[in-house]
Amino acid sequence: MMRAISIEFFKFRHRHIYLMATLFLLIEVIFLFMGMSRSISMKPENANWEALIVMFASMNGLLFPILIAVSVSRICDMEHKGNTWKLLLTLSIKPGQVYAAKYIYACILILWVCIVQVLSIAAFGIVKDFEDPLPTFLLIRYFFGIVFTSLAIVALQQWVSLMKKNQVIALTLGMIGGFIGMTADLMPSGVSRIFIWSYYSGLSPVSLSYESEELDFIVRNLNALLPLMLIVIIAAISIYLAGSMHLSRKEV
Amino acid sequence: MNQVVSTHNLSKQYNGKYCVRDLNLSVAKGEIFGFLGPNGAGKSTTLKMILGLTRPTKGFVTVFEKGFEENRGFILSQTGSLIESPSYYGHLTGLENMRVVQKLREVPDKNVMQALRIVRLEKQKDKKVSQYSLGMKQRLGIAMALMSFPKVLILDEPTNGLDPAGIGEIRELIKSLPQLHGMTVLLSSHLLSEIEQIATSVGIINEGEMLFQGSMSELKSKSQPTIKIKTRNNKLAQELLRINGFSSIQSGESLVFEDLLDDEVIKVNQSLVTSNIDVLRIEEHKKSLENIFLDLTGKEQSL
Numbered sequence: 355m356m357r358a359i360s361i362e363f364f365k366f367r368h369r370h371i372y373l374m375a376t377l378f379l380l381i382e383v384i385f386l387f388m389g390m391s392r393s394i395s396m397k398p399e400n401a402n403w404e405a406l407i408v409m410f411a412s413m414n415g416l417l418f419p420i421l422i423a424v425s426v427s428r429i430c431d432m433e434h435k436g437n438t439w440k441l442l443l444t445l446s447i448k449p450g451q452v453y454a455a456k457y458i459y460a461c462i463l464i465l466w467v468c469i470v471q472v473l474s475i476a477a478f479g480i481v482k483d484f485e486d487p488l489p490t491f492l493l494i495r496y497f498f499g500i501v502f503t504s505l506a507i508v509a510l511q512q513w514v515s516l517m518k519k520n521q522v523i524a525l526t527l528g529m530i531g532g533f534i535g536m537t538a539d540l541m542p543s544g545v546s547r548i549f550i551w552s553y554y555s556g557l558s559p560v561s562l563s564y565e566s567e568e569l570d571f572i573v574r575n576l577n578a579l580l581p582l583m584l585i586v587i588i589a590a591i592s593i594y595l596a597g598s599m600h601l602s603r604k605e606v
Numbered sequence: 607m608n609q610v611v612s613t614h615n616l617s618k619q620y621n622g623k624y625c626v627r628d629l630n631l632s633v634a635k636g637e638i639f640g641f642l643g644p645n646g647a648g649k650s651t652t653l654k655m656i657l658g659l660t661r662p663t664k665g666f667v668t669v670f671e672k673g674f675e676e677n678r679g680f681i682l683s684q685t686g687s688l689i690e691s692p693s694y695y696g697h698l699t700g701l702e703n704m705r706v707v708q709k710l711r712e713v714p715d716k717n718v719m720q721a722l723r724i725v726r727l728e729k730q731k732d733k734k735v736s737q738y739s740l741g742m743k744q745r746l747g748i749a750m751a752l753m754s755f756p757k758v759l760i761l762d763e764p765t766n767g768l769d770p771a772g773i774g775e776i777r778e779l780i781k782s783l784p785q786l787h788g789m790t791v792l793l794s795s796h797l798l799s800e801i802e803q804i805a806t807s808v809g810i811i812n813e814g815e816m817l818f819q820g821s822m823s824e825l826k827s828k829s830q831p832t833i834k835i836k837t838r839n840n841k842l843a844q845e846l847l848r849i850n851g852f853s854s855i856q857s858g859e860s861l862v863f864e865d866l867l868d869d870e871v872i873k874v875n876q877s878l879v880t881s882n883i884d885v886l887r888i889e890e891h892k893k894s895l896e897n898i899f900l901d902l903t904g905k906e907q908s909l
Contacts, residue, residue, distance in 0.1 A: 440689055444685070
């Protein structure tokens with residue numbers, strides 16, 4: 355299995371996929387930091403960690419599905435382009451192994467993006483001299499929220515990208531996901547929880563309350579989020595297994 | 607028996623239509639087996655089933671007298687293949703493509719270089735494959751198949767896209783493989799001339815069914831020459847010659863004799879002349895392999 359993963363890394367030479375994903379993330383980071391800086395300059399008490407996390411969580415709902423769709427599509431499309439799926443299968447590697455190697459490769463990429471994002475948030479707060487100390491536990495919860503949701507979305511995108519040669523389908527799905535992810539908070543929670551993309555904001559440890567005149571940031575109870583985390587993990591596993599079995603049965 | 611590859615009533619159905627039907631193919635050790643058939647006859651489907659890329663609807667495949675399903679890993683590790691169009695990663699160089707296969711095959715560096723040298727790609731190995739010509743991609747595919755110097759080599763239309771010089775080179779290469787490396791080669795082609803020059807055994811398939819299987823010399827023996835004789839009175843001539851022990855059949859305006867030796871032709875001619883039957887023409891007709899193939903496949907259109 356390690357061999358299959360190392361081959362995935364080898365195949366991505368000259369592809370700059372890490373650079374692409376990092377630049378994509380930096381655009382989000384710069385955009386949000388600029389907005390946050392302006393808000394702080396207008397109202398210094400806005401300089402708090404909760405606001406920063408809420409902004410990132412809702413922006414992730416839009417950008418992560420698209421970033422994942424593009425990255426996974428690039429990872430899978432190279433097998434379609436050169437008809438290499440059948441080559442790999444005749445080299446006595448099993449389809450399930452190739453599927454797993456690709457999934458792990460994609461997850462490592464997304465994990466990298468998540469780490470960079472969380473470190474950027476921490477760095478911004480420290481540079482801007484936020485009053486509260488670095489909320490390590492909150493950031494860890496935030497980190498796992500985006501990681502788990504991403505694992506499920508990667509599984510879904512990989513299934514579509516490998517099954518359908520035409521990558522427009524996978525990319526369109528990513529864009530629809532981004533739209534749902536962005537608007538998830540506006541839907542009734544019973545409806546939004548059906549969509550896997552809504553979990554970026556759904557698993558955010560901080561939420562916005564619109565009840566009073568002022569915007570309130572509420573730190574969610576960890577216990578309240580655990581069932582949602584469980585749902586997203588089960589979804590990731592089921593989608594992965596379904597995709598892997600479907601592809602293993604497919605004839606070349 | 608030493609059968610390296612054999613199929614047993616192998617059948618494949620797509621949308622209710624048989625693409626391959628009850629195919630019993632057998633390739634012995636050290637042979638170059640030419641799998642011949644017109645486009646769409648089921649050659650690629652058969653080869654894909656042999657490699658486990660497609661599951662048979664019915665029947666099974668054995669390689670080294672072992673069932674494919676239970677011994678997939680072992681069989682594939684001993685098999686090199688090139689199926690349909692060549693497979694490659696366009697953004698990687700030729701050498702990097704070879705490295706991908708090398709990592710999966712776990713073979714030493716010298717095999718990579720040797721395979722590249724054999725297909726004459728060593729000078730272009732650092733060029734991206736997307737910039738290769740079709741012929742170069744095909745050579746790269748052959749190099750990938752050869753890399754582990756497998757016991758069985760399965761090549762689907764290996765000379766596709768190559769120029770005449772390249773075809774000649776690959777032909778010589780394939781011919782040398784059984785002797786140099788002890789390989790058994792199974793290759794398909796829709797070009798009879800191609801198979802004729804390489805293969806030691808041949809299987810002819812049409813519309814999913816095997817029409818002929820045997821050695822190349824067996825196929826060639828079907829091309830025995832016939833003698834056609836045209837006279838002013840064919841009916842009388844036929845009767846006269848039948849009495850003299852030469853049976854013939856009337857075909858058009860001529861009498862056709864099979865298996866006539868030169869001396870017999872002289873005798874036939876003499877007896878006709880002495881009986882005052884005017885002989886207009888004596889012609890020898892050799893049935894070309896092409897015609898045998900067309901007769902077998904019943905196809906007159908382009909192959």
